[in-house]
Amino acid sequence: MGKIFNRPEALTDAHTHYCPGCTHGVIHRLVAEVIDELGIRKRTVGIAPVGCAVLAYNYFSCDFQEAAHGRAPAMATGIKRVRPDLVVFTYQGDGDLASIGMGEIIHAANRGEKFTTIFVNNAIYGMTGGQMAPTTMPGQKTTTSPLGRDVSLTGMPIRMAELLSSLATPGYITRQTVITPKYINKTKKAIKKAFTYQMEGKCFSLVEVVSTCPTNWGMTPIEAVKWTEETLLPYFKLGEYKIPEE
């Protein structure tokens, strides 16, 4: 009997450090499958963020650089401007991209930099132990909003896909999730589209992936999926927000 399921070539055989039920691992796999299918592993440079995915370079078998918190889009800009032939992607969390690195992502998107961002939105700071993120939901308890996020003090969660879509510069901006197989397939298609737009030199591309953080949400993996569906998805609506004109 032939093998029907393999580890993508773009992934190493290292065990990931992600918590049980965390969807970071699924997203890694989708990115790797897309890299394999496009045959670009040897000319791809990934940029690892500061956040739970800081060790992403241990899991991907392509060149990597590691950015400071939030600065991955500037780094990707630097690489693409001097080596437009490379395929470059950043992999960033919501604390990384929507807080400390807000300026970098908006300007890179607005310049139409030809790289791809995988934006993992789990509504919390994972790596540092569950502090409030710009994407934390109203009333959501975190270690720095112990009584629940008070929007009169901290504002409403930032919707990055919508925000970036308001830029006049062409781009590919979409929001997906990976909580069930149906969504996983759609997310993979979106990631493939994002890389393809980059390779065609068309535009900046960003795939926001609504993800889970069972550990810091204080939930079982199953509860986390349910909470994502009931609480996050009605606010962070899935879909394609911006597509470049043909």
Place this chain on the structure above:
Amino acid sequence: MAKVLMKGNEAIGEAAIRAGCLNYFAYPITPQSEVAEYLSKRMPEAGGMFLQGESEVAVGYMLFGASGAGERVFTTSSSPGVSLMSEAISYIACAQCPVVFVNIIRGGPGLGGILPSQGDYFQATKGGGHGDYHLLVMAPDSVQEAVEMVMKAFPLAEKYRNPVMILGDGLIGQMMEPVEFPEYLSSTPTNKDEWAANGMDTRKSDKPNLVKSLFLDPKALNDRNLLLKSKYDRMKIEEVCYEAYNTDGDYQALIVSYGTMSRVCRTAIDFLKAQGIEIGMIRPQTLFPFPEEAVSKASEKQSCKIVLSIEMSMGQMVEDVKLSVLGKRPVKWYGKCGGEVPNPEEIMDVIKEHI
């Protein structure tokens, strides 16, 4: 090549191109914005790349990314801008990427002023960003020397895989002087395929390259710091540069001064010589590594009663001078830092006061 009359900032931009650096990222700030203005036209003409980043924070990482991908890259800025780049400089130093920074210093702290100063000596030579690291720091005293240092900076950055900083001041950037560009000695980084994240298919090995600064294992981090230290130790042996002025005979005092300030000191020394007073000077051309031995030896001259650190800052270099002299002679500081450059008469008065 014949001499041409050029403004310091423009000459710095031209020197980088002639040194084979065709990638420039920057953000405007007085008194060095002319570099970006000049290169926004010249880079495309030379087949190069210029991008105005959205902030110095971003520019720092554009440099990091480009350099990490194995390409030659540089930026120019001034004091508050360099403060913003300091985060990236710390990461770049740890990740061992060769990037050239030019700081045309203005008065500080804070927004300070826009006139010349040497107030960033500490920031440039002692770190600036977090952690244990050093830049190789060079300080020109003329437009000509600025050009030469910029051209030397790229091969040095690549030799050490370490950031190099050219520390000028507003005067070096703004004044016009005749310059002669040295013949461009073609050099390309030779070992980048061993380390740069430049795409696996550009190199023979099938091992992914990784440019990073995270070492969670304490031993690995200590090893990285020891590796960096060994580079700084090697710089101290191989890269120290200075000029000795009027130090052959006997002198009553030794001046240590660099950059624009040292030019004024030289004039004061010439005036005093005409009055029969001999003063020697050591002018560090590298601030890190600091010419400790030269200063130490020059201070030992029998006739030398005092060592004066004369700076356009509130006594920053004087600490390195003291560490070099090690108590063998009294060391005094004199300086100003509002943007006004002390004039030769003032320096003569200060010297006379002490001898």
